[in-house]
Amino acid sequence: MGKLIDGKKISSDIREELKEKIAKLQEEKGVTPGLAVILVGDDPASQVYVRNKERACKETGIYSEVLRLPADTTEEQLFSYIDGYNKNDRIHGLLVQFPVPGHLSQQRIIDRIDPSKDVDGLSYVNAGKLASGAADGLVSCTPRGILELVKRTGTQIEGKHVVIIGRSNLVGKPVAQLFLNENATVTICHSRTKDLPAVTRTADILIVAIGRPHFVKADFVKDGAIVIDVGTSRFEGKLTGDCDTDTIIEKASYITPVPGGVGPMTITMLLDNTVRACMDHIG
Numbered sequence: 001m002g003k004l005i006d007g008k009k010i011s012s013d014i015r016e017e018l019k020e021k022i023a024k025l026q027e028e029k030g031v032t033p034g035l036a037v038i039l040v041g042d043d044p045a046s047q048v049y050v051r052n053k054e055r056a057c058k059e060t061g062i063y064s065e066v067l068r069l070p071a072d073t074t075e076e077q078l079f080s081y082i083d084g085y086n087k088n089d090r091i092h093g094l095l096v097q098f099p100v101p102g103h104l105s106q107q108r109i110i111d112r113i114d115p116s117k118d119v120d121g122l123s124y125v126n127a128g129k130l131a132s133g134a135a136d137g138l139v140s141c142t143p144r145g146i147l148e149l150v151k152r153t154g155t156q157i158e159g160k161h162v163v164i165i166g167r168s169n170l171v172g173k174p175v176a177q178l179f180l181n182e183n184a185t186v187t188i189c190h191s192r193t194k195d196l197p198a199v200t201r202t203a204d205i206l207i208v209a210i211g212r213p214h215f216v217k218a219d220f221v222k223d224g225a226i227v228i229d230v231g232t233s234r235f236e237g238k239l240t241g242d243c244d245t246d247t248i249i250e251k252a253s254y255i256t257p258v259p260g261g262v263g264p265m266t267i268t269m270l271l272d273n274t275v276r277a278c279m280d281h282i283g
Helices: 007-029 044-060 075-087 106-112 124-132 141-151 172-181 196-200 263-282
Strands: 034-040 063-069 093-096 161-165 185-189 205-208 226-229 233-235 238-240
Touching: 007 044, 007 141, 007 263, 034 044, 034 075, 034 263, 044 063, 044 263, 063 075, 075 093, 075 106, 093 263, 124 172, 141 172, 141 226, 141 263, 161 172, 161 196, 172 185, 185 196
Parallel strands: 034 063, 034 093, 161 185, 161 205, 205 226
Antiparallel strands: 233 238
């Protein structure tokens, strides 16, 4: 019988560690890390996410600003606000909450943000640094959270076979690079992969990020594997993941629940990225 990885507890532990780092920065450098979030429009889920980020900043001691803009905000107007935050020394991390209204380009928005403040880790500069193995880039929050969850099980990652189902720019590709940088052997699977269960059964660490509820069954999993379920979907009125947790836990050594696994780590890694950006800024 495997164990559930308690993302809420690990997230809480990391936030306590961040509080200490922030207090030290304030005491020794007279600086408080600052995060700005721009929300365009009134998407209900985005509003919830932004409120959660505001609350998390307040709890850990990070200075935060939220700029709420109407849905008809033009690109020129949005870029003027981004440019202002890029020049603002009180703000060390900046993000625009996605999705944005259809007349705005997500990639052009990402490109406009100063890479040193790109705490979502989505810019070409930060993606390139991750791919090249550079240590000074900012890495996407969910992939960072996944790596941290695995590390906190006490697992030695070096030499392990990591199989990832999903090749998105948001999760699949960056998390593959993170585990490569930890000297794991990495395989990326996707919708064109032949005999998917045969491939996933070779995984010491299986990461699933496809958004298909209960897609991965116990026969996809090797005995003793670690399974990280990134998926979140509504299924029969409940939030559920990509994995059939009830059967997989009988075979896996560890598995993340949904909710309460990867989810809490994403905002926590955003906070951590903001602190890192602040420390890089002050040198």
